[in-house]
Amino acid sequence: MQRRVRRHGLIRWGGAALATAALGAGLAAAWPKTPSEPSADVTFARDMAAHHAQAVNMSVTLVKRAADPEIRLLAQDILLTQQAQIGQMQGWLMAWGRPLAGREAPMGGMNRAAMGMASAPDEASLATLPIRAAETRFLLLMRRHHQGGVMMASSALKTVRRPEVRAFAQRVVTAQRSEIQALDSLLLERAVTPEPLPTDDMDTMDHG
Numbered sequence: 001m002q003r004r005v006r007r008h009g010l011i012r013w014g015g016a017a018l019a020t021a022a023l024g025a026g027l028a029a030a031w032p033k034t035p036s037e038p039s040a041d042v043t044f045a046r047d048m049a050a051h052h053a054q055a056v057n058m059s060v061t062l063v064k065r066a067a068d069p070e071i072r073l074l075a076q077d078i079l080l081t082q083q084a085q086i087g088q089m090q091g092w093l094m095a096w097g098r099p100l101a102g103r104e105a106p107m108g109g110m111n112r113a114a115m116g117m118a119s120a121p122d123e124a125s126l127a128t129l130p131i132r133a134a135e136t137r138f139l140l141l142m143r144r145h146h147q148g149g150v151m152m153a154s155s156a157l158k159t160v161r162r163p164e165v166r167a168f169a170q171r172v173v174t175a176q177r178s179e180i181q182a183l184d185s186l187l188l189e190r191a192v193t194p195e196p197l198p199t200d201d202m203d204t205m206d207h208g
Contacts, residue, residue: 033161034096040159042098044169045089048152049100052082052089054117055145061126062138071135074182078142081175088168116148136190143183143194146176 035041055078062075093100113119118141126134126141153172160166187194 041162041165044156049089116145
């Protein structure tokens with residue numbers, strides 16, 4: 001029987017992201033009207049890359065520590081997929097002639113907790129908690145992180161102009177909603193009920 005995480009299409013999404021990342025810079029250069037500084041497209045690329053970076057860091061820890069093979073596989077899928085997407089977004093910025101970092105810190109003005117960003121102590125705890133507790137904490141943190149990613153990408157769909165950026169944001173929404181279902185299934189097996197995501201004023205998510 002296929003593993004649960006495979007049924008949610010994570011492996012297929014990971015492979016597609018790797019292939020797309022290799023073409024990202026070329027596609028970005030081919031489209032007219034290079035995004036200005038700052039613009040919704042540029043801001044989204046920087047903010048989502050920073051958001052993805054935390055997911056990558058948390059997943060690296062669980063790939064090393066997880067005893068549950070399903071959780072290790074899920075963490076590996078997230079690691080590979082989101083690292084490839086970071087490369088794709090950075091490729092856009094370079095093709096547009098924009099620096100990878102702006103004058104303001106990434107996600108400036110956003111409520112980071114509402115966007116699913118884990119606190120530094122929570123992120124550090126993944127390396128120090130007993131393994132089973134760390135696995136459960138990872139599932140909870142990543143669920144919130146993905147919910148925040150869906151909110152960010154959904155908000156960007158209202159403002160970004162580049163077709164490739166809009167298509168990317170829509171893929172993020174679809175894929176991370178699917179991964180949330182996988183996370184929920186794993187949490188259900190552990191009889192764990194996740195806490196609701198903190199609410200935030202959507203105005204703080206404006207990408208330009």
